[in-house]
Amino acid sequence: MNFYILIKTTDWLIMAKITLKKLSHSYLVNQNNDSDWALRGVDIDWKDGGAYALLGPSGCGKTTLLNIISGLLKPTEGEILFNDKDVTTLNPVERDIAQIFQFPVIYDTMTVYDNLAFPLKNRGLSDIEIDSKVKEIAEMLELSSTLNNRASGLTADGKQKISLGRGLVRSDVNVIMFDEPLTVIDPHLKWVLRSKLKELHQKINRTMIYVTHDQIEALTFADQVVVMHEGQIVQTGTPVELFEKPKHTFVGHFIGSPGMNILPCEIKNGQINFEGKVLPTNTRIKKTNFSKTQVGIRPEFINFSNDGIQVKIKRVSDTGRHKVVDTECKSGNIKVLASASTEIPTGSAHISFDQKYTYAYGDNWIIE
């Protein structure tokens, strides 16, 4: 108890390590199969002060996971620890978290100042403390000039800054969570707000979790990106790791533009057999008993060569910086990314894969 009070009253002691243990959630009362679960067996270890992104398509469970961490939802199974202290049954106020939602949530009838002061008033701070805190945060978010305006009169990005400010104004927050906060912001302001967030993260050094379905937002904001798919975490890693070594075919598809080429292949004697050839790879393949085996290679790591896999060139699209070449072989379509200056052969051609980035997948998971 004493320790808890200490955390609340001293800034320097705030250390929020977040641990999720075997977290599962279902919105149904009875669960019969995997699709009844919004989250399945999620395990996460997040360090204090990190910037993390939860990335995945709509309906993958990322908002559910966020609401469980913030305490708005109680998980069906599993537990949540903040600094090794079980908070699974605590409500959002007791957990001391801040959350910013998809669209700006503001109190229409209050001024900007009162909006920012509201969470502090509810926590019983003195007027002097509130005033200095509010002014400090308003300064940081460039809201000082509008403090006395009615919040409902602001533009969408101004309103979203208020939502953000209501989270930042409290010095006791363990973690700040963002649920696709830039959805309603104009494209040119997205950049401004995103770099503002990045800057804030460096300045205040709090743990931040950013939920998005936009890979660019996730990769630019976070040090560590958690990719979710159908209620499961398929890979956690730095943006580079996710790009260079996708642990799951979904990560390959979802990250990168165009996504990874994933084609059916056979695994024999620890080797990838594709189109009647053995594909060299740097990873060692040990297990072979899968119902479905595939080979994955990113378009960036394919080159035109004199021998190799024979393909038909179907279409070349020039994006300016590089060319995306659609090719076809017996096993399916392969996209190749070539630099703008590359001469693209016409008709049929041969391509070779960079063996460092050629991976075998068994039942969608990487074989290694």
Place this chain on the structure above:
Amino acid sequence: MNKTFNQKAWYFVIPVFVLVAFNAAVPLMTVVNYSFQETFGSNVFAWEGTRWFKEILHSERFHASLGRQAIFTFIILLIQLPLGIFIALTMPKKGWGVPVCLILMSMPLLIPWNVVGAMWNIFALPDIGFLGNSLNSIGFDYNFTQQSGDAWFTTILMDVWHWTSLVVLLSYAGLNSIQPAYYQAAEIDGASRWDIFRYIELPKMKKVLTLAILLRFMDSFMIYTEPFVLTGGGPGNATNFLSLDLVKMALGQFDLGPAAAMSLIYFLIVLLICWIFYSLMMKNEART
């Protein structure tokens, strides 16, 4: 640019003009016509100028029924709005309770007005009515046909029963359109239940509540059928509201001139109050 000038499209507007003329302009102008003249039937008219208007504006009878009307409307708004909001707040948001509540709430609104009056008349009769009989049997001296206080009580109770649902349904629709994120943000900000109502629900319901107040004001200010069937304006003149009084003057006494003048004043009062109220409510809206 070559533009063809052809005004024939105006012909398409003629049906609208005819319709509006027959359902609004002609009847209204007939009333205006009557209000400046004296008639003894058989289409004989004599010009009276503004005499009827002056008479009505200075008549104690008009003042009394206007006063009764204002008090009645004020009381029912005072009861129905908070009660309606309160019921809407306690109604379930999902599950089987939603249709049950919605149907229960809609029922009073679906009953024809004169049936409501007749129902409550029988319901409240002191000797055989369930309400009247029960009140008397537990010791209240209740008789709405003879005691003006009881007549008021019954009329207001009837109107609350009949029309609170409208406020409930409008508020419920307003409440349901609030995004869950507002409640979640409030929870995170540590807001109390009262704060949530004061800073989220009430501001978000502002538009539907404006509508509810306007509708309830207009309907209650023009109430006729239900009190006509329930009390007929009595006992004495106790529940003689404006429209009841107007009908008595026009059809009971056949004072068509004064009745027409009173109709116009009545109409202007309703219009003026609605306009003032609406402009006040929308003033802030325009600014934001």
